[in-house]
Amino acid sequence: MPSINLEVACHHLNVCFLLSPVHQKKRNFDGGRKKAISKEIDKLLIVGFIHEVMYLEWIVNVVMVSM
Numbered sequence: 001m002p003s004i005n006l007e008v009a010c011h012h013l014n015v016c017f018l019l020s021p022v023h024q025k026k027r028n029f030d031g032g033r034k035k036a037i038s039k040e041i042d043k044l045l046i047v048g049f050i051h052e053v054m055y056l057e058w059i060v061n062v063v064m065v066s067m
Contacts, residue, residue, distance in 0.1 A: 027061045039060050 029037065044050045 024061055029062070033064060038066070 041050070045052075
């Protein structure tokens with residue numbers, strides 16, 4: 001999050017460059033889930049929590065969790 005101090009919370013990936021990435025098959029979602037995903041993505045883009053990247057080979061499927 002933009003307002004969190006990096007001394008409090010910082011995330012990084014431990015990537016072993018000797019291993020090749022695993023490519024997942026793209027999942028298709030029904031209309032209701034697709035709308036919910038788009039709405040959440042729009043909210044996160046507006047507040048600046050996420051931004052668009054052009055590394056398509058590293059894209060992972062969305063995992064929806066009901067609460």
